[in-house]
Structures are given as C-alpha cells and as structure tokens.
Amino acid sequence: MVKRIIAKITDIILGILVTVYIILEELVWENIAEPIYTFIHGLAILQKAEAFIDRLDRHVLLVLFLALFTQVELLGIFALKLIGTGKVIAGTALYAGKIPVAAFTFWLFRVAKEKLMTFGWFKQAYDIVISIIEKIKSSAIHQSIAARLKAVKEWLKIRMSPTKLYINKLIETLRS
Structure with missing residues (x-):
C-alpha cells in the first residue's frame, strides 16, 4: 500500500x-x-568573439560560463516560482526575458565546449546531465x-x- x-x-x-x-x-x-x-x-561580430573566446584561458571560460549558466537557471527557477504562486504574467515575462541570456550561454558553451571538457568534474557533470535527459526522454x-x-x-x-x-x-x- x-x-x-x-x-x-x-x-x-x-x-x-x-x-x-x-x-x-x-x-x-x-x-x-x-x-x-x-x-x-x-552576427559578424561574434565571429571575432569566437576567436577571442578561443584565446581565453580555460579557467576564465569556466567562470564566465558558470556565472551565465547559474544566472539563467536561477531566473528560470524564480520564473517557475512566480508562475506557481499565481503570478503567471510576471513569471512568463521573466522566463521570456532569460531567453536571450540562455541563447548566448548556449552559444558560449558550444564555442568553449572543448576547453570546458578539459575539467574532469565538468565533463562528468555534463555526461550525467545528458544521461539524465536521455533517460527522461526515453521514459x-x-x-x-x-x-x-x-x-x-x-x-x-x-x-x-x-x-x-x-x-x-x-x-x-x-x-x-
């Protein structure tokens, strides 16, 4: 029971x-x-930004990525909290407002992925997240x-x- x-x-x-x-x-x-x-x-300017990012130290990239990623995730959680407490318009607006930052963060990850994966713990965390997503999608x-x-x-x-x-x-x- x-x-x-x-x-x-x-x-x-x-x-x-x-x-x-x-x-x-x-x-x-x-x-x-x-x-x-x-x-x-x-954007052409991002082609230059990609070259700049490629020259950055992996530790700098890690801090930058984690700061952006954390911000995006916290905004998403806060938006869901607002929606869950009945403030649907404010929560939806906040969630929509995080989309450009999330898109930029996704772009940064794509550009810096090779360097970010040189951190063993980061690669393990990434592999775990991908595994969880795959399990969820196949459930x-x-x-x-x-x-x-x-x-x-x-x-x-x-x-x-x-x-x-x-x-x-x-x-x-x-x-x-």
Whole structure:
C-alpha cells in the first residue's frame, strides 16, 4: 500500500517535471530561443568573439560560463516560482526575458565546449546531465506526456506562428 502511494506521488512529480520540461524548453526553444540563437550565431561580430573566446584561458571560460549558466537557471527557477504562486504574467515575462541570456550561454558553451571538457568534474557533470535527459526522454512517462501534449504543441505552434514570423522579420530587418 505504501509503495503504491509512493509510486503514485513519484509519477505525479515526474509528470509535472516532464510537462514543465516539454512546455518551457522544447516549445520556447523551438519558437523563440532558436531564432534568437541563429541570429546571434550569424552576427559578424561574434565571429571575432569566437576567436577571442578561443584565446581565453580555460579557467576564465569556466567562470564566465558558470556565472551565465547559474544566472539563467536561477531566473528560470524564480520564473517557475512566480508562475506557481499565481503570478503567471510576471513569471512568463521573466522566463521570456532569460531567453536571450540562455541563447548566448548556449552559444558560449558550444564555442568553449572543448576547453570546458578539459575539467574532469565538468565533463562528468555534463555526461550525467545528458544521461539524465536521455533517460527522461526515453521514459514511459515522458512518452505518455509527450503524446498527450502533441496536440497542445501543434495548437501552440499555430498560435505562436505569428510571433515566430515577427521575430524572423525583426532579425532580417536587423541584419540589413
């Protein structure tokens, strides 16, 4: 009896975590953050920045990356706290506001990954995180929730399509 109750509670918690992961990360990334990341990556000034970053000491890169990563994660946690306490607009705005910093942090990680992986503990932590993400994505609960949310995701994509088009047009305007 107790095992069944613990299993149910665990399933509920996992369900909530997986749902939050799918909605906030996959939908937000696909529709907002990815176009911003693509724009940032295409800037000529960042080509120079990549060369500069490549010359930086690995310890400096580690501190810079960890500072940005920590900021992005704390903003996300705080945004979820706001949403969870009923301040949905403020939480959503804060979460959306962290997206450019997250895109920049993702870009920095991609550029500095080789040097960051020279820290044994960092590589181990990275491998653990990737392993956890893969286990979550292959879990039955993720598959079940993902299947249920597919219709919601398609509905949101249709609704967010004008936003994505606006962002893409804004990016094109800024490039010219």
